[in-house]
Amino acid sequence: MPVAPARPIAPTATERERLKTTAYGKTEYGLRVRAQVVLHAARGRSNARVARETGPHLDTVRKWRGRFAELGLAGLTDRKRTGRPASFTALQAARVKALTCRLPAETRVPLSRWSCPELAREAMEQGIATPVSASTVRRWLGEDALKPWRHRSWIFITDPGFQPMAEHVPDLYARAWGGVPLGEDEYVVSADEKTSIQARCRCHPTLAPGQAGVLDRR
Structure with a gap:
């Protein structure tokens, strides 16, 4: 069975610079190998030689060489996978x-x-x-x-009026109120008491620094 000839590719100057950055920079291993395959193929080398010089299988070289010939740099990215549909909502x-x-x-x-x-x-x-x-x-x-x-106990709210009141909270987290997005000059502030630091009046006057030891000696 005759072997299909390698597809010729001719990256532009901009594409070549991006390929070099991807092939020899700090990028994901898979993308780095694909860029190296294209750079070697752009020199007119056969798929078998590119496979020997870059490491991947011959079919892998043929795949990414063809993808670049059809789509350019966009062809070197992974295609979106639909995946298994969700079984439950x-x-x-x-x-x-x-x-x-x-x-x-x-x-x-x-x-x-x-x-x-x-x-x-x-x-x-x-x-x-x-x-x-x-x-x-x-x-x-x-x-x-x-x-x-x-569990020992649960706090499970069954009040039918709870949902209308509570649904404002996730809306505010999403920066919306009544279905209308908040403006750039509008802010959401959340405040609560810290444990054992309630906002209440002091029972004793505050002492200035350095006077506590004096009172103890007296």
Whole structure:
């Protein structure tokens, strides 16, 4: 079977400078090798010789040489990968976390504390996520450091009016109010009391520096 001839490439002066910077600078190893492949190929060398001089497999040399011939420098970057589609939505994960923060007795489950297998089973019975594994539930809980099998008590807000009040907080973190972005001259200030340093009146007068020892000697 005849071998396809190496594709000729002719980088511009600007491209050649960028290739040299990438090939011999402090860059990611993969990008550095790709730039070296293109520089060697630009000298008119065969793919086999470029492979021997730069190190990657012959098919790898042929791939990046062809990508540069078609797309230029943009062809040396990795293409976006779609990846595996998400099996569960963020709402399903949030509902499982909400279930975790409730006592098993509230759902008529004869348990004193939740475990990941039991949470997965209850989530499927309630139709929250079907099917869902215990390892998936464990990963969701790990995102918020939830460990229901070690808890003593929970503060779980069930007030229906809590959400309208609390939703302003994440909006302010995103620099928005009422769905309108804040201006450049508007700021969000968060203040709270430090432990044991409450804002209250002093019971005793403040002593000037150096007088405490004098009072002790008296």
